[in-house]
Amino acid sequence: MRSIYAKLMFFSLGGTFLLALCFTVVVHYRHKQNLSDELQRRGGILSTGIAMSSQKAMLTSDTSRIKFIVDLYSRVDPDIVYVVIVNARGEIVYHTFDGGFPADLAPLLHEHSRKSILLETEDGFVRNIPTPIFGGRAGVSHLGLSEQRIRAQVLRNQAVTIYIVLFITFAGVAVLTLLSRSVTSPINEVITAAGKFGAGDYSMRLPVRSNDETGQLARAFNAMADELQLHHREIVQTEKLAAIGRLSSAVAHEINNPLMGVQNACRIIKSDSGLNPKSLEYLELIEESLGKMERIVRGLLLTSRERDSGKRDFAMEQAAAKAVALARHAADRKRIAIRENMPESGCVVHGAPERFEQVVLNLLLNAVDAAPAGSVINVSASCGHGTEFAILHVEDQGPGIPAPVLEHIFEPFYTTKEPGVGTGLGLYVCYEIVSEMQGRIEVATGPEQGTAFHVYIPLARERTPSADDGHGHIAG
């Protein structure tokens, strides 16, 4: 038995069946006993009635009166098969058989004139109930009562009980099927869902149909799936970004040296005074383009090359304030106000402060790009009690980032801006720098609420020499 359903079925059906069987047997036995007792009682009453009413007629040998009494009585009950009246000498005074007395019956009645016996005849079972007349002094009255009717009744009753048992059993099957379905089908659903989930369908969720254990199971499964899906997405994102990062910095590194050579060559050519104005003009265009290429390459190299340079503890809000000062020029042009809200005490983090400045600047520039003219950009930092992170918030009142865009914003070269306006490196750089500082970036965005970037950077831990003192105390 492999399934819960089969086990449930086997044990409960077996139990039901056995119970029903016991029930049938007991009911059958009781019923038969009752009917048989009833027949005996009825026969006894009839036989006694015949014996008592024929008493005087027997003593006075009044055969016509005996015939009258017996004929009267044999009409009283349809189960009466025969009545035989025997006198004290054992002579048959009167009997109700047509055309002679059954030869087999005579010796039986002679032998069993006190106790009732069961006869097996062509007409079925007949109970012979003898009753002495006037204490036996006037003879014996024998009454034959058919058991066919009560036997038929017993059989009918037995059939009814069997139907009841079958009904109970089938009803049991139905109820159990429904019951076990309600238990096993959610389990089966979970099994299927888990299979699909495992095969890569991370959007697989279970319907929650009830509040009972099966509903809880579905809910727990869904919570787990949510968690896994999120995790999976993060891992994929991280992997993707890491791969792209490695590729782009390798490319940047290869381009960097030749680029510098070309720039040098350009500068040397430019210092030659014998150039006609047209050539000079083209040379300047070349230089401009080279400058653009250099900026991109430097941006990419920034993420790998200068990784370990100048790391120290610094106050996050001060770095942020510097970036705000740099961004204010661009903001002013669009008549956008930048509102700062920095904490009094410093939120000390570990890393290169210039690089963190770059993060805040990139976020601010994006906000300025997105925000409508005349709106406000909020910049704030916090590092509340009991937290492990210093958090920097950059919030604008722009149109928000639609979901399909949101998926890609941290990828390098992803931009929704006009070619030449944006390179798509801004947020990529932010991501790289923050990751390097063991931090993370969260985005909350919506068409109504604008966009808020939250940058979490672990607080730098101050080392205290207290451990040594404590040690000394214990040693002493």
Added chain:
Amino acid sequence: MVVFAAAIASGCVQSEKTYQVSFNKKNLRKRILGPDRADQGKNLQFAISTMISPEETVLYYKKIFDYVAIKIDRGYDLVQKNTYSQTNDLFREGALDMAFISSGPYVDLMSTSGAELLAVPVVDGKVTYHSYIIVPEGSSARSIADLEGGSFAFVDPLSTTGRYYPISQVQALGRSPGEFFGRYLYSYSNTASIGLVRDGDVDGAAVNSLIFDFLAMNDPGLKSEVRIIGVSQPFGNPPIVVHASMPEELKERLREALFSMHKDPEGRRVLRNLNMQRFTGVDDSLYDSVRMLFESVDSYESNPGAGAE
């Protein structure tokens, strides 16, 4: 478990022994249930006329016949009939060998055929008895004359004490029973008549004094519920008669058995239980008082009013 249950079930259904009987194999001639007896048909036929109910007769008077049958070493069949005349008819037909009958039937029987008086019981030292006119204890009647318009129970049309005597008393008042009594009936046994009076179902009855005294002896309550308001002249006790055609030798043996009954402890016990002392032989003239009564009543009935004038 299933096997166990099935075993119980089947055990319950077929636990009783059954006997195979065919209702189709019929036997036309056999009338005896058990094995045929060799002496079948040789039994003497003894009758007792129902002075008391057939059941009480079996319990009491039959003991005399049982005793006698053993003494003469013969089987017998007890014959009882519902009325005195039925017993008499059987006797006349020769179907009876011996009968213990009341005085009225005796007189009736002797008038037509050859019955022979064999013995008479002696009760309280006498061979005669009386008729008692009885009423319920609560009745105000002082004599049969007070029962005018009431209901009355006779025993049997042939009963001396139970019919002829009370009718003679009514006739003495110049009346016939039909007009004197509001209603009358035949109970066909003295005990039934006594029961009717005792229960207040009739206003009066006339009964055999021997039987009344015998019942009163066994049931002391009777005398507080039933009052005797009249006692007749003496009549000869109910006798035992035999058929005239019976062999003399058998008659003699029967007579001997009866007459010596009181000398035998077993016989004495039977007699004592019936309040009798012994059996004795008497002359038929003992019943002349009965004959006179019958004649006077019958002649009055055939010529009403003659006696009164």
